Amino acid sequence: MATDPVCKKEVDENTPNVLKAQFWGKRVYFCSNECRINFRRDPQKYVPDSAEGKGPEYDKTKTNESWRV
Numbered sequence: 001m002a003t004d005p006v007c008k009k010e011v012d013e014n015t016p017n018v019l020k021a022q023f024w025g026k027r028v029y030f031c032s033n034e035c036r037i038n039f040r041r042d043p044q045k046y047v048p049d050s051a052e053g054k055g056p057e058y059d060k061t062k063t064n065e066s067w068r069v
């Protein structure tokens with residue numbers, strides 16, 4: 001099981017069509033599209049450890065371009 005970084009609910013990552021995003025090499029899963037939207041809006045708020053100082057080109061001003069679904 002994975003944990004939804006937004007609401008902290010457990011998400012079964014093996015569910016077909018599970019909602020997920022890739023953020024600096026870390027894969028994150030969401031229980032709902034609402035959580036995914038919240039994450040998209042401010043990813044570093046939800047995964048500060050994996051965001052801060054890790055990607056070689058990490059730049060807070062480019063957060064919206066540094067992750068993909």
Ligand SMILES: [Zn+2]
Nearest residue numbers: 004007031035
């Ligand atoms: Zn959620």
